Amino acid sequence: MAALIVVVIAAAGGYFVRELYRQPPTHKTVQEEPTQPSTPVPVDQQPGSGQVKARQEFAEHPLQGQIWPMLQAHFDSINHRDYQKWRSTVTRERAVNFPEQKWLEDYRTTRDGSILVHRIDSAPDRKLRVMVSFTSTQDIVDAPPELPKECIRWHIVLPLTREDNKWKIDIGPEGSSPRHEECGAAPSVN
Numbered sequence: 001m002a003a004l005i006v007v008v009i010a011a012a013g014g015y016f017v018r019e020l021y022r023q024p025p026t027h028k029t030v031q032e033e034p035t036q037p038s039t040p041v042p043v044d045q046q047p048g049s050g051q052v053k054a055r056q057e058f059a060e061h062p063l064q065g066q067i068w069p070m071l072q073a074h075f076d077s078i079n080h081r082d083y084q085k086w087r088s089t090v091t092r093e094r095a096v097n098f099p100e101q102k103w104l105e106d107y108r109t110t111r112d113g114s115i116l117v118h119r120i121d122s123a124p125d126r127k128l129r130v131m132v133s134f135t136s137t138q139d140i141v142d143a144p145p146e147l148p149k150e151c152i153r154w155h156i157v158l159p160l161t162r163e164d165n166k167w168k169i170d171i172g173p174e175g176s177s178p179r180h181e182e183c184g185a186a187p188s189v190n
Contacts, residue, residue, distance in 0.1 A: 047113030
């Protein structure tokens, strides 16, 4: 009988602990998006909001509280043409390869919006990969040569590493050839 009581108490305790950990967090730093894609932003309102939003998988990740503010600062820096802010979101190596004058030239007409973080994956050497999609608008002359359009939907993987005790966007093969298509076009299949 005593063994049965111990088993019942242990099961009840296990259930309580499981339910405690299943409770949604009381404070979220990112706005979650539904799993199904939402209605596209009308053409005249592209690129959409500059607010970084997230799928549930990212919003519930234990590192999202460290990564989300960096991603928001990264996109804000592009939208506000703030190289120093951008520089604070990337590794020294990435910044060396993209000096301020070239950065200002490349992003002079770019606006990023409809930013959605899909998920975080672990990568070798204690790094991370963050999957992000977003829309950019720019003058056609500032668009990528392979897709000279004013509105482009991007699907990228950002390599992240720790530098100065913060997560920052690094260089790497992940982001070397991102998938992208004209806004409103059917996504290409890779």
